[in-house]
Amino acid sequence: MTGPGPFPDVARVDARDKVRGMTPYGADNHPPNLAHAMLVTAQIGKGRLVKVDTDAARAVAGVQLVLTHQDTEGLKADGYLFANGRSFQSVQPMIGTAIAYRGQPIALVVADSLEAAIEGAEQVSAEYVTAPFSVTLDSEGTEILAQADLPLPKPAFADKNVGDADAALAAAPVTVDAVYDSAPQHQNPIELIATVASWDGDELTVYESTQHVEGIRQGLAFELGISPDKVRVISPFCGGSFGQKNAMHAQTVLVALAARTLGRPVKLVVPRSQLFHNTSFRPPTRHRVRLGADRAGKIVAAVHEIDQQTSRHDLFPSMATDTSARLHGIPNFRSRERLRRTDVQTPGFMRAPWEHAAAFAFESAIDELAYALDRDPVELRLANELPYDVVTGKPFSSRHLSECLRRGAELFGWARRRMAPRSMRETDGTLVGWGVATGAYPSVISPSIAQLRVTDDGGIVLNVGVQEMGQGARNAVAAAVADVLKVRADQVTTLLGDTKGPPPHLTAGSWGTATAVPAARQAAIDMREALRKLQPEASNGATPAGILRHAKRPFLEVEARHQAPGAPDAVFDRMKQGLLAYVGPEFPEFVSFSFIAHFVEVHVEPATCRVRVPRVVTVADCGRVVSPRTAASQLRGGVVWGIGGALREASEVDPRYGGFLNADLAEYLVPVNADIGDIQVDFVDKPDPMLNNAGVKGLGEVANVGPAAAVANAVYHATGRRVRHLPIRIEDLL
Amino acid sequence: MRSFAYARPLTVMAAVQALADASPHARIIAGGTTLYDLMKLNIEAPQALVDVSRLGELTTFDTSGTRELVFGAMARMSDIAADRTLQTDYPALAESLWLAASPQVRNMATVGGNLLQRTRCAYFRGGAPYPCNKRQPGSGCAAIGGLDRSHAILGTSTSCVAVYPGDWAVALAAFDAQLDTVSPRGERTIPIDELHREPGETPHLETILKPDELIVRIRVPVTVAGRASTYHKIRDRASYAFALASAAVALRVDGDTVREARIALGGVATRPWRARDAERALMGGALTEGSARAAGELAFTAARTGQYNRFKVELGARTIAEALMIAKGRAKTS
């Protein structure tokens, strides 16, 4: 396959609207006669509802309706995303009396005004029977499950066992054996989760903020027991998501139910403190990494063992070693992944859901090995590249990690680094540390359908199933069409995020570009052929509209489909049911990953030990870069996330109470502008020759694989302290 | 969030009258950045608000006086932080405002309301089910034995370990500021050191102010130690975070000899904390890295630590030591 050439760096197609505040988000919809809702949540760690007292709430002026578990008869739970459902967890609150975790909704109050709904919600009280609960990896009552023994699809969720890692490790003259911990985190996009539901007869329209309108349509129809044909879900823009909005949340069906009961539209914007308990989050993990190398620096063995939190009611599997096994060419590799069941809402996807913590652990261990060997950490990684995948024996569709490392080292000035910890200082005594880490992320592809329509008045309208959540999907698909039809990207109108269009896939896992761009490109190629047939003699400069006018045709429409290499046609049926339909990263002929290298400089103040990150250089191999502007933003954003994960973010859990304690943006510390220095990003920008017709792999997730490790390695280089947990805080360095 | 009565008087006299009329259920509101926040969290539910933000006579400030600096209680944090005279003659005061909150908050918040901001203890702010003696007297303290990383190590009691979160009051404490108040009972002057209480058995009583007592102005005696001063704030991120430990330090030195040392601490205590032992230890001696460090340690001899905040002893000592050296550097250049 030959892909397109390099793409021009042009402004976001939605930039003007965004800076003017004109972009329509889900909660911006105000249908006439709108009522407002507020949730009431459980205050116990686990147990059962005995009674919900709603009298006082109903007495509040303006309150129209209070829904509790007694009003949900006939409602069915749709099921968990990883168990053929479309919800972020299997528990649908307010069906039945069981309380699985603190913060679970127990009532929905609906009123004429938001203020009355809030006041009503404050007036709801409940009586419970409490049960013992455990909420941390190490709490008593936490149940430890070996993932390989669980009813999860194999080989995807089997332990890896390549070569004989234990024997090679035992024989290795230089070894590392260390345990690394990562804290729970919440995605915290700025846009909150919201639902606006209105009924017209038996037809339901829902405005949301989601990565998957079709999942919500199908899941909602199932829960309500109505035909999906009666449901339309609209989410043209999503104000940040980072995995949080990839599945259906509890409030959607409750708001739809309230709207049906009241016979008027209802809106709910879930407050942030409740979001900490009503969406997924990044679970805490513990990694034991063992590495063995010969004295020349050839890494001969790795054993990567992981414990990851899941909920009592669902199995959120760990897929971390899929990636750690591919970071370097280590011929003997063994993994063991375990899940720890606790009484929380089901944890889930947060940008680089497994890979962020896995890369922190694995790339810290590689750094420890570099010091054990006294080898430069960049050189050590370069010396351990293999051209094929040791897990499957197949080739990589493309692998330019060495180029990422070399180019990054060059841009960063890595050659001037002194190896010894505490050996680089500013004149005022500030400790300087330089760290490096690599990352990888699986390339997978979902099925995609693109419809392209050109009209004789110059209209070029692309309707393709992909969600825009700020990552730049609109830019990418518009650029793909513009490139083929020789127009500007901003001349292409993109219709996304509406179940009235072609069935959209769940846009997640960095597969959006590799899924939608090839379909969009194929539609554009088909369109170009169709136009050529209309006017074979047309000059090179002829516009689509000009050709249509010449042929006296008001419009022309084409539809193109795309699916992963080797994917069965059944993936389209799964997509139409709103289910997971991706294939990869193992394909019949190859294995596909994106790769990245991060170089980080930290400054650590000598007395108070505050850590600053004045500069970062990141180079990514994501195949062809279709939208340079948004791709660069994705990389910078991923690095900012890495800095947050490395130095600040942690969702705090008090095991005596359950739930999350620092449930707001003042206390859950994400980096602020003043924390971010210079971030220089670059791309290999070589089209992947095997994965798809556009040569694209994924980018958004890989950007956050490795930066935290690079920060931790830089902190070690600056201070001589190897901190093996995230986040790294002042008290770790004093 | 409940409905409440609301009055917005335009003169101090009218404000006092409004407070008298609505007492004891009225609350004063200025910029609202603390009070509205707590009302939304349902931690505070006043029945009546007296909005004092339009008391024009209290929005001004004057840093040019020869005896004292005068700040109207309704002056904005951002306006005072931007004052050139303050920045050069009393950097600790300017920095304590500059390093607080965010530009948006500083543009709304008043320096009077600032003194009365309430603790960020997550168990206090979290509401039910957490017991909190401050929020609900007698219910207990969830922070003791809980996630207490950000909590106080000085001035704590068995009822409460919540940190006083503000910066400005700490800097004012270092300079022995005074507050003028008015209430239906008349006027009085309160030394800043007496404004805040230690929690003791009554952590819900945070200050000695009466509910209907309005702070009208803050006065700071003029001192040359102002020039050699700093507000050194150590926190988890570079901006928009409360202090893990902070020190307001002001010095008067004669050659190498310390003639006057003022040290007040934030982020580590239940109220703005004057470190008088540390001050005394420095008096009459030369300020060196060693004596600064010793003073820092002395300030924490009475510290009582919990599960996760032990590091504040060391961090606090280092913060004081570093602040002293910064202040000393400013003494030389002035």
Ligand SMILES: Cc1cc2nc3c(=O)[nH]c(=O)nc-3n(C[C@H](O)[C@H](O)[C@H](O)COP(=O)(O)OP(=O)(O)OC[C@H]3O[C@@H](n4cnc5c(N)ncnc54)[C@H](O)[C@@H]3O)c2cc1C
């Ligand atoms: C996210 C966030 C971060 C923050 N970070 C910091 C920080 O890092 N450092 C810091 O120091 N502060 C910080 N703050 C607190 C902020 O400085 C205070 O909220 C603000 O100064 C309060 O002033 P205000 O005028 O808005 O007070 P209000 O909210 O209007 O009032 C606060 C209290 O003071 C009382 N009151 C107000 N004026 C008077 C008066 N004249 N007389 C008597 N009583 C009065 C009110 O009754 C109320 O109890 C932060 C606040 C927020 C929201």
